[in-house]
Amino acid sequence: MGKDVIVACDFASAEQTFAFLDQFTGRKPFVKIGMELFYAEGPAVVRALKARGHKIFLDLKLHDIPNTVKKSMAVLSSLDVDIVNLHAGGTVNMMKAALEGLTRPDGTRPLLIAVTMLTSTDQESMENDLLIKEPIADVVLHYAKNAKKAGLDGVVCSPLEAGKVHEVCGNDFLTVTPGVRFADGDKGDQKRVMTPAEANRIGSDYIVVGRPITAAADPVAAYERCMKEFGANNN
Ligand code: C5P
Numbered sequence: 001m002g003k004d005v006i007v008a009c010d011f012a013s014a015e016q017t018f019a020f021l022d023q024f025t026g027r028k029p030f031v032k033i034g035m036e037l038f039y040a041e042g043p044a045v046v047r048a049l050k051a052r053g054h055k056i057f058l059d060l061k062l063h064d065i066p067n068t069v070k071k072s073m074a075v076l077s078s079l080d081v082d083i084v085n086l087h088a089g090g091t092v093n094m095m096k097a098a099l100e101g102l103t104r105p106d107g108t109r110p111l112l113i114a115v116t117m118l119t120s121t122d123q124e125s126m127e128n129d130l131l132i133k134e135p136i137a138d139v140v141l142h143y144a145k146n147a148k149k150a151g152l153d154g155v156v157c158s159p160l161e162a163g164k165v166h167e168v169c170g171n172d173f174l175t176v177t178p179g180v181r182f183a184d185g186d187k188g189d190q191k192r193v194m195t196p197a198e199a200n201r202i203g204s205d206y207i208v209v210g211r212p213i214t215a216a217a218d219p220v221a222a223y224e225r226c227m228k229e230f231g232a233n234n235n
Helices: 014-021 035-041 043-051 066-078 092-102 123-130 136-149 159-169 196-202 219-230
Strands: 004-008 030-034 056-062 083-087 111-115 154-156 174-177 206-209
Touching: 004 219, 014 035, 014 043, 030 035, 030 043, 035 043, 035 056, 043 056, 056 066, 066 083, 066 092, 083 092, 092 111, 092 136, 111 136, 111 174, 123 136, 136 154, 136 159, 159 174, 159 196, 196 206, 196 219, 206 219
Parallel strands: 004 030, 004 206, 030 056, 056 083, 083 111, 111 154, 154 174, 174 206
Antiparallel strands: none
């Protein structure tokens, strides 16, 4: 797998998701399915998207005791998705257990990436609610290092953090980055954004793009523009 644009299919139903994807008659976009759609439709929507030929990032952000995460990851692995994720805050032991659960008897497995600190958490809430007193940038890098230590393939992070993560964890440690907007586009509720070209320059491996594509007047054209600006290859 290489550099690619992942379309965040933040739709409430399978029907809406398929109607959106039916517009793509050429390339099959790599898609992200989150909790909303998965909880509404269950594994059937994953199987259906796989059967339609899409690569899938299943964004369920697991976080539980290691044994539960291990067993749950084994179930997700059997769905034949391409990327799954968890919270690095679940500790190195939880991440190691996840990796074990994800690995199939033949040794293959989906890529496993970690959420470090959610971008909705800021320094103040981290200090007051979680009693973590270090600077948030250091916490993000520490969690990324823990993910690497556990054997994971990369992290979800802001494109602004991608360069530093690569510096600390190596260039082959994947950075999957949301918060991407076209230079002439609407930012929506995202505060710290980058264009696809900037995300490319800073070294993001995958960009996760939702509304700039899903809410565009011409989603296929917006997707193709994103692919081109990011220099993606959709392999
Ligand atoms: O529509 P938009 O491009 O903002 O969608 C970005 C996607 O990436 C959404 O599915 C959102 O939940 C997800 N995401 C994010 N910021 C994070 C982690 C995930 O925007 N820090």
